[in-house]
Amino acid sequence: MTSRSENLQALITRPRYVLFDFDGPICRFFAGHAADRVAVELVDWLDERGMQHLLTDDERRATDPWDVLRAADRRHHGKDVVVELEERLTQEELLAASSASPTAHADLLVRRLVERGVRLAVTTNNSPDAARRYLVDHGLEACFGPHVYGRTHDLSLLKPHPDCLLRALAALDAEPADALMVGDSPSDLVAAQRAGVAFLGYVRNDRKEQQLRDAGAEHLVSSLEDVLRALDG
Incomplete structure (x- = not known):
């Protein structure tokens, strides 16, 4: 065997x-740059732009930033706000790389x-x-x-x-x-x-x-x- x-x-x-x-x-x-905090900041950023409707209540409580990004893209695929959201996540990831x-x-x-x-x-x-x-x-x-x-x-x-x-x-x-x-x-x-x-x-x-x-x-x-x-x- x-x-x-x-x-x-x-x-x-x-x-x-x-x-x-x-x-x-x-x-x-994300060892030194908590992913759950990044997820919260992405949700807040959408809220500030009046895009609350892109997320369900469960998605708003996501601890994974990719869940927030995917959810926004499902309902607004290819739109400028989703492109900006992805770019914002990229900036957070560049910060995370150092820690x-x-x-x-x-x-x-x-x-x-x-x-x-x-x-x-x-x-x-x-x-x-x-x-x-x-x-x-x-x-x-x-x-x-x-x-x-x-x-x-x-x-x-x-x-x-x-x-x-x-x-x-x-x-x-x-x-x-x-x-x-x-x-x-x-x-x-x-x-x-x-x-x-x-x-x-x-x-x-x-x-x-x-x-x-x-x-x-x-x-x-x-x-x-x-x-x-x-x-x-």
């Missing part, structure tokens, strides 16, 4: 390309993959500018080069839509069968499935683990140290 460690080793040593979600697998992005906390073992895993000749990309719903700022600050920009694919003004293309993965695969000239995505949410899993890419879930707590198991994820790790061991095994 194949062991869990053997499965993980096969999963991580096979791909020629690895696509990382950003917030979670690479860092805790983000690296995920344990992520930096070493990224460098070890590059040493093995694996090509990397970031595929995220975050602002690509904010992700790049973090990578530069932590000396990882050379590991990814230009391959940071994040949120665009077309919010309908956020994961679980596979758009950012498809852009990464095209730019890397990669076949989906040769790639692996490392993500931490059901939307990452669905995006990987739609792009035809294998998936490894990083789960830092029981809630994340249950969400991914419920979504059908087969391969999960609670520490990237397990991935390093499998890579070196």
